[in-house]
Amino acid sequence: MSIPIPSINIGAILPEIILIATAFVIIFVELFAPKRWRLGIPIICFAGLLAGFYAVGSLWGETIFAFGESVTSDNFALFFKFIFLLGALLVTLISVDYLKREGIYHAEYFFLILLSTVGMMIMASSLDLISIFLGLEVMSIALYVLAGFNRTDPRSNEASLKYFLIGAFASGFLLYGIALLYGNFHTTNLGEIFALLSGQESLSIIGLIGIVLVLIGFFFKVAFVPFHMWVPDVYQGAPTSVTAFMSAGPKAAGFAVLLRIVIYAFNTSSPEFTNLLWIVAVVTMSVGNIVAIAQNNLKRMLAYSSIAHAGYVLVAVVAGGPVGTSAAMFYLLVYTLMNVGAFSILIVFGKRGEDNLNFSDYAGLASKYPLGALAMTLFMLSLAGIPPTAGFVGKFYVFSAAVSQGYVTLAVIGVLNSLISVYYYIRVVVVMYMSAKPAEKFYFTYSVPAIIALIIAAWGTLQLGILPERWLSLAKDSIFSFLL
């Protein structure tokens, strides 16, 4: 009896395999190695992530299909894998001393970070709804646990439960949507769906309900308004390093799938989709920014700002085409750098238990820690989109993509929104530099890895702001693999 085996092409998922292997090494070290070796676990994690970067670099430029066309390793996936690896690397660096300070230094933390990254990578490179769903679950289940990693802290517990319930609820919608799409197209492969759609005139009503349910599932995960209500609580309650992780990779992974589904499979340019996304983009930007103004807790403020930033990326998705897609990808890269940077500052200046995250706790920080305040200023300016930072360039590309595709109103609303956002970002800077009543005591955790992460993030934020062409052209190279 002969069994036909499809082309496997293990090489296409090399980055995933490297990270899974690293995760296994970490678990085995934790289980069997002498106790003092445990301090080396972050180093193993770091090395694994670097190897992942190397694998991504070596695969760059080729388009490989593997496992019977259900997975691809094209530049689009690789660009996103780079973002995920960058997020995981920075988070690994900022976590080391943070976990020790909070008394939750366990090897499983790094194991879960790595496997969550694997899930994101599978999402980014899948061409099949089955493996997209499974990748999403790997990522999400690891994140539910990470959000509740500080087991004795009730806020962390609450974040974990809320994130879990919302996440599982969203998975239900996603799954039902996939089931209806399967019934409509007789396949779950995006490539085949694409082929069917380009032949057919329009979607049947069942297919339409299916795609809407899939989109709702992802809207929950990426946290677009009105599916955002979990974000502030989860972001505030989760350990800060986990919040940094959640705001970077998983969001980008959700966008990777959205871009694939919207542009690759449902690029029939049906105006209903674009109109729907248009409205969601406007509401998401506006609600995120306006509610962020009212926040006094920095972590919560960054949570709302992350909602708003998802809205900006969605503007680029609405614009679509090569310009919009590459602008969205570039923005996600920039956002990872500047946002994880801002969270690193919160980690370095936090105290055990993290009670000092209000604006007033940072009053007058510049006089005591001028470099820290300078770095925070850089990240805030970048988040606000002020030149010469990367945030400005990212927003510039996003909005000019919208204008070039004829969405002028959308671009104007976006610019107005980023003007609103300047208020609350600059407020942080003002508090740090010109507060009449400085905070009584600052807490500073001296952590070499976290400082390295800060330097990487700050350097990246400036580099992408001053010389963005190289990275933008990489983003442009990434999309042609499936747009053309």
Next chain:
Amino acid sequence: MFDLAFYILAVLILGSALMVVTLRNIFHCALFLVLCMFSIAGIYILLEAEFIAAVQVLIYVGAVTILMIFAVMLTHQLTGKTIRQVNDQPIAALFIISSLLVLTLLALSKTTWEVASSSGVSPSATELGRALMTVYVLPFEVVSVVLLVALVGAIVISRGD
């Protein structure tokens, strides 16, 4: 005969599902969930998907609901405290969701399903196994990663030290 079995199972499923979401005693909810899962397995047998029916009984009845009953027993006294169990905005939720349901049912009834061109027999466990090891080997591996993450995660979260 098939018709009758379908209607009986459908009534059982819907009745027990409604019980799950309305009853006050959580333990009773869990028991009705078991009944619901069993009846759904019956539907799979009607559909001649015996393997899936077996897996449904093994995983849902045997693992998931038992796990839930454990959780209920760990977190509640069995004497059955009945506290208020309903949200403040059930009406709005019911309205939105039932309109969604009506829309979906309308769409389902409007759609005519073309019969598949190939006239093969219903897939057997052998074919499923073969597919899992060949075409779907990647999802199969990824699902093992899901299980690993869940295993490690559940232990991390619930161990006491």
Next chain:
Amino acid sequence: MPVPLGYYLGLAAIIFTVGVIGVLVRRNAIIILMSIELMLNGANLTLVAFSVHLQELSGQVFVFLVMTVAAAEAAVGLAIIVMIFRNRESVNVDNLNIMKW
């Protein structure tokens, strides 16, 4: 298939909807989890019905994988619920309000 496909799909849609209602109106985390399992079962039934109708394997493979995922999800979810119960002796979602909504 003596019973038309549409009946199975309709049944699945109703199961799914009952699950959604349960998630939205109930406050106990364990019951919300049960309602989510109902939603997943509705989706599974849809997949199996389509798969049998189309004589196509991938739907059933998917259901098999989804069930495994559901079990993993339930395990993690219940671990989270037990962890919370240890810390504060209640698993009602509304009692979790240290942080404002």
